[in-house]
Amino acid sequence: MMKLRVKLVGFSTGGKPIAVLNKYDAGELGIRSSDRIVIKYGKLELIAITNVSDRLVKKGEIGICEELNHVKLKENTEIDIDVASYPTSLQFIRNKLKGRKLIFEEILAIVKDITNGYLSEIEVAAFVTALHESGLDLDEANSLTLAMVETGKRLQLDKKFIADKHSIGGCAGDKTTLLLVPIIAAAGLTIPKTSSRAITSAGGTADRAECLMPVEIDLDQMKRVVEKTNGCIVWGGSLHLAPADDIFIQVEYPLSIDPLLLPSIMSKKMGVGATHLVIDIPVGRGTKVKTIGDGNMLSKDFIELGKRVGIITQCAITYGEQPIGYTIGPALEARESLEILMRKKTIPDVIDKVTNIAGMLLEMSGRENGKEVALEILKSGKAENKLREIIYEQGGNAEVKPENITVGSYGTDFVSNNAGCVLWMDNIALLELARAAGAPKDKGAGIQLYKKLGDTVKKGEKVFTVYSEKSRKLNRVRKLLEESKPVGTGSRMNMLIHKVKEIPITKRTFILER
């Protein structure tokens, strides 16, 4: 036990309850940085993670960050502190590091403490790395899914059949959800769709949808929209369905690992009460899953995990070697989707993908000829009307026209420097171009494609245009275009990709989307 005076350090630590001790006092208590202390003031007891400093606080002082001060301690208040034991969950993480499999109660304790900010970045990083290194089996995936649901909020809908759909991501320009939700809702099925914003890509579905309507609505509003229209397209981040996942993502992102893919997706589906689910697994060199074999393996895990958590799950392995449709970037994609729904444009790959996946959900609900039914709903204009209903209920302009969606007015073209055909398109390089142009922050930034795989091109012919809202961002785009080649054109007989004459620095862009 030791008495210290509060010093309000006036900064936020990003979620952790950090208390800063002077080096001398820490030595006196026998504690080091990352040890836990308990702060006592009257009846109040707070657990804090210790940070030891010899500059920030003087002997006899304790630095209190904003996270810790929700109880409004005042400067110079005298408090008691004592050594606290480590959270039990840290012992479970240590057991995982020793190669032990964790049981549900242990995983729940870890996820709870992560959600409450009781574990440090080092500890969360070690947990995520250990899951990545040892691989998590389906029992652990199941436990993690349930633990993330238990620490989050849930949508309660009084329906027996609740459809959902998720793409594991990685394919540029994937606007499937914007078309699929109105088709399914127009067919009379319930689809309370939550989507993510981009993490590493040029736009998540939430970013695209936001060009058409507000997507940051709360759980009560979402419920109202779904009860009125059968569907919705909202940003999952504002719903707190699985708050632990936001913390996992902060760790996974710099490390470029994603061991929590399955629990992260399934917990959010459980959070909205989904009963039937189709997972889209795009396969291609530029996506998360490179081969059809790997896609099948992942499908097995999704279907089995679905069984365990009570969601009937099917997977669609889809072609992901090139972007979906002709646009990349929130505004361009929202516009293309609206044009397809309004039957102003027919984009064959988009329509094929959407109707196939919608068809799977329709057949899971007992209908026959799902794909044909979905196509009919699209062609009849029912899907367009349904989208406009959803837009209206979410607070957007139901009369929105494609030309209302503004695209950046600055553009730069990529032209083919030889004749032949389009040999390959690099999803990741295209995403990087769109990001350099400002996407997803600048919704009007993106790429308009004129050619796709196999299309013939003449020398000097435009292959795509990159649009930006700000001319200075186009400079970054032009620099990237000088350095990398996002689309390969030429004769099919050119064999050499490149020569390696010394140890190369391997660099791979990682796709982390939820």
Place this chain on the structure above:
Amino acid sequence: MMKLRVKLVGFSTGGKPIAVLNKYDAGELGIRSSDRIVIKYGKLELIAITNVSDRLVKKGEIGICEELNHVKLKENTEIDIDVASYPTSLQFIRNKLKGRKLIFEEILAIVKDITNGYLSEIEVAAFVTALHESGLDLDEANSLTLAMVETGKRLQLDKKFIADKHSIGGCAGDKTTLLLVPIIAAAGLTIPKTSSRAITSAGGTADRAECLMPVEIDLDQMKRVVEKTNGCIVWGGSLHLAPADDIFIQVEYPLSIDPLLLPSIMSKKMGVGATHLVIDIPVGRGTKVKTIGDGNMLSKDFIELGKRVGIITQCAITYGEQPIGYTIGPALEARESLEILMRKKTIPDVIDKVTNIAGMLLEMSGRENGKEVALEILKSGKAENKLREIIYEQGGNAEVKPENITVGSYGTDFVSNNAGCVLWMDNIALLELARAAGAPKDKGAGIQLYKKLGDTVKKGEKVFTVYSEKSRKLNRVRKLLEESKPVGTGSRMNMLIHKVKEIPITKRTFILER
């Protein structure tokens, strides 16, 4: 590129060059927390790790921590910032996470960036966890050793034979070094011994030695002491032989893992120029290594790694089931060591251990009957004289007497509650008691044993006394004594240890000593 105004946030991050950006500006640049930015001001270019906040800095501001401001940027200075690529070393860490073995150049890049603070805690934690999970092979251990030496300072001695000794730790009361260094130095061999302070134990050799003489001296002073006396006992932490190790320890400590054991030890031995080395591996239930077989396995790695880095290495597997000698805690141990060197006391296990290990070093230098030679040096008083020389050269009182070393004046006894003999002694529980009493911070805190394994005890007889400098710390000791049993006494025929009737919370104290 973006222009921002400097805001000095006035806090230190503990080594990392953190720049805080407002959420809006970060979005505009398309970056997230943990991304890197480059700060440009005139000809100046600084790389910083980004922290995104929506409270700490306003739009248009950049928060600069103390670590970043060694260049003395002034409040409100306008600077340019741009997105910087991730350090190449992070790509190597990601490769390790993918299961790739790393080559020397890659490991060197990682260790350099860790030393410079360019990698975040998340990234260092993931690297250490991955090393722990996949195990590092001898090639990687070799590379890590060399990289840690290359990023540290080195002691240059003009000697052909430089002896060194290291215990991997875990055995309470291990005062071997305090006796071994004077014996070896008195024998005419050079032994530039650096030691660590306690991390998880009740005292490292540096803490013990500090009761006799100053140990925080710099590399030049150390060189002078060794050139005058053949030996020294100094704290390694002030020498910066392997600065990366301090950062690794910060991560290993909360996680209770230690994959860097071999490189950490060997790099420091290389740093002082050791040519011949004995590693002490105490084996016992309460130490790092539990079985003789495991001790042999570890020996193999030390000997092989020694070969690769040019240090002739032997190992001593020693008995570690109980504390060494009769004392635990810096002052008590320093006093016991001095008493043995002064031939005031004969503590058989301490003398046997010291003379065996000293004998190995003497035989490695070409002498015969090493153990007998070492014992003779001890008995003759030459070792005592040598220690007093070293004490004098390091700035201590060469005339120090055992009674000058003050021990805490508050004490509490542990008495046997049955008759029989001492069945077991729990090293870790004893260390915890000594820590609770104030060790290693309070040098006078510690434990005086009266009984050791196999000794007969009467009911109510004293087994040990815990000493403390502060009476309130004895309360913690008494509480611990109520909760746990550090020494078992009774009949040899009592079989049941304890019953497990529900899932127990496994808790194991981890030994992290360097």
